[in-house]
Amino acid sequence: MSEPVHIRLRPMGVDIESAKGTPLQDLLFSYGVEFPCGGHGKCKGCRVRVLEGSLPLSPAQEHMLSQAERDAGWRLSCQCTADNLTLELAQWEAQILADTSRFSFTPRTGFGVAIDVGTTTIVAQLLDMSRGEVLAVRSALNPQARFGADIMSRVSAAVEPGGRERLADVIREQIATMIAELLQAAGDPTRTVTDVVLVGNTVMHNLFCGVDVTPLSYYPFEPVSLATVEFTASGLGWEVPGDPPVRFLAGIGGFVGSDVLAGVFATGMHERAETRVLVDLGTNGEIVVGNRDRMICASTAAGPAFEGARIYMGMRAATGAVSAVRIEQNTLVCHVLGNVPPRGICGSGLVDAVANALRLGLIRAGGRFEDGGSSLTLAAPVKISQTDIRELQLAKGAIAAGIRLLTREFGVEPPAVHEVLLAGAFGNYVDTGSARRIGLLPFAAEQIQPSGNTALLGAKMALFAPAGTFDALAKRIAHVSLSELEGFQDIYVDEMIFPGGEPETP
Numbered sequence: 319m320s321e322p323v324h325i326r327l328r329p330m331g332v333d334i335e336s337a338k339g340t341p342l343q344d345l346l347f348s349y350g351v352e353f354p355c356g357g358h359g360k361c362k363g364c365r366v367r368v369l370e371g372s373l374p375l376s377p378a379q380e381h382m383l384s385q386a387e388r389d390a391g392w393r394l395s396c397q398c399t400a401d402n403l404t405l406e407l408a409q410w411e412a413q414i415l416a417d418t419s420r421f422s423f424t425p426r427t428g429f430g431v432a433i434d435v436g437t438t439t440i441v442a443q444l445l446d447m448s449r450g451e452v453l454a455v456r457s458a459l460n461p462q463a464r465f466g467a468d469i470m471s472r473v474s475a476a477v478e479p480g481g482r483e484r485l486a487d488v489i490r491e492q493i494a495t496m497i498a499e500l501l502q503a504a505g506d507p508t509r510t511v512t513d514v515v516l517v518g519n520t521v522m523h524n525l526f527c528g529v530d531v532t533p534l535s536y537y538p539f540e541p542v543s544l545a546t547v548e549f550t551a552s553g554l555g556w557e558v559p560g561d562p563p564v565r566f567l568a569g570i571g572g573f574v575g576s577d578v579l580a581g582v583f584a585t586g587m588h589e590r591a592e593t594r595v596l597v598d599l600g601t602n603g604e605i606v607v608g609n610r611d612r613m614i615c616a617s618t619a620a621g622p623a624f625e626g627a628r629i630y631m632g633m634r635a636a637t638g639a640v641s642a643v644r645i646e647q648n649t650l651v652c653h654v655l656g657n658v659p660p661r662g663i664c665g666s667g668l669v670d671a672v673a674n675a676l677r678l679g680l681i682r683a684g685g686r687f688e689d690g691g692s693s694l695t696l697a698a699p700v701k702i703s704q705t706d707i708r709e710l711q712l713a714k715g716a717i718a719a720g721i722r723l724l725t726r727e728f729g730v731e732p733p734a735v736h737e738v739l740l741a742g743a744f745g746n747y748v749d750t751g752s753a754r755r756i757g758l759l760p761f762a763a764e765q766i767q768p769s770g771n772t773a774l775l776g777a778k779m780a781l782f783a784p785a786g787t788f789d790a791l792a793k794r795i796a797h798v799s800l801s802e803l804e805g806f807q808d809i810y811v812d813e814m815i816f817p818g819g820e821p822e823t824p
């Protein structure tokens with residue numbers, strides 16, 4: 319009988335028991351890893367990086383992988399067999415947004431870690447606080463994803479017996495691993511860490527901090543607590559040199575968490591006279607409207623269409639995804655990530671596809687296909703269905719209605735907004751022209767400003783800010799429940815329609 323072996327997959331933290339010599343393709347396929355060229359060693363789409371253990375290089379791999387890739391431990395999983403290993407999956411890496419912005423700071427001594435805990439991905443940076451310099455970056459899939467893709471399914475999993483502890487354990491364990499990897503990547507695993515700051519949405523905050531999320535499962539969806547929670551690394555069971563304090567920053571209210579608060583701080587909108595709008599486009603969309611005198615915020619459940627979920631051929635923005643669609647000579651032309659045959663479509667591709675199909679008159683304002691068909695082929699075999707368009711209408715309707723309601727509540731018309739700051743990965747990868755064409759962003763092109771990972775930037779700035787700065791800022795932003803505003807239902811239904819029914823020239 320073959321020797322038993324153990325494989326650990328990062329960033330998901332999945333453990334696989336198998337027999338030595340089993341093709342990795344067979345094992346990884348059942349964990350969602352795709353093999354774009356069918357496992358023939360011709361596309362690099364199935365790359366894995368060996369973090370522990372070793373995988374021999376075959377001639378096909380030597381041909382496909384550069385010397386630098388081979389030296390860094392990259393292998394083609396379709397050409398390898400099982401052994402005792404820890405592997406990092408390249409397919410989970412695409413379009414995770416870190417932050418490289420410059421920011422002003424007062425130097426401090428020591429080394430800090432800033433972490434953006436997203437529902438789907440986690441991004442962490444190690445900083446030399448005397449120079450404000452980022453020494454290392456790690457990103458990982460949120461391991462809670464195995465309990466459900468969106469925040470409400472995490473809440474459901476957490477209210478099961480033992481669920482709260484399970485969800486806290488997996489995220490804490492993942493972040494401890496990432497901090498160790500940051501120190502390793504910066505060349506000194508024993509370096510003393512002086513401060514760790516985490517930001518995330520309300521559910522991420524509550525789950526990490528071990529707060530009871532039961533009240534988030536029913537109306538009016540108010541968290542038990544969104545206050546800043548401070549731990550020590552050792553109190554969390556982490557072995558971090560220096561045993562630093564670990565702070566999860568306060569949220570604002572409802573489903574608007576410290577990721578948005580950090581975004582407000584990072585963009586400086588709370589210090590400016592002109593009115594700005596900050597929008598984080600995600601499964602849970604968050605919107606802040608305000609200036610230095612007044613700020614209000616709200617969240618809106620957009621559903622998972624922007625992440626490619628619940629879409630017929632939807633997928634994450636990874637190898638093989640149609641990520642952009644343009645018009646050439648009156649036909650739709652697709653860009654596929656990774657230079658491989660198309661196998662699905664991600665959120666930014668879907669927005670482009672629908673925007674350009676509207677421009678060509680292939681889709682009506684109400685969302686139906688002009689020819690009465692049930693789908694539109696983009697690049698065989700990838701197509702979008704009528705149901706996909708409905709999902710996108712729901713998502714864009716929720717965001718656009720949220721923007722309309724919140725700007726109205728603030729007392730500003732969208733054309734009078736000084737700047738619209740788009741936060742988060744989707745907001746930075748989506749084509750703003752397409753977003754405007756489908757009516758997702760009711761603003762002029764020159765108003766819209768993709769702003770990167772403002773949550774991570776804000777978390778870094780929190781490492782340098784005086785104590786209490788973020789708590790005081792949170793108190794200045796009033797949370798508004800959109801569903802309680804007059805006309806909510808009508809505006810939502812109204813915003814599901816695509817603007818302008820006539821075909822137009824792009």
Ligand code: FES
Nearest residue numbers: 355359361362396
């Ligand atoms: S699937 Fe392994 S190289 Fe294409």
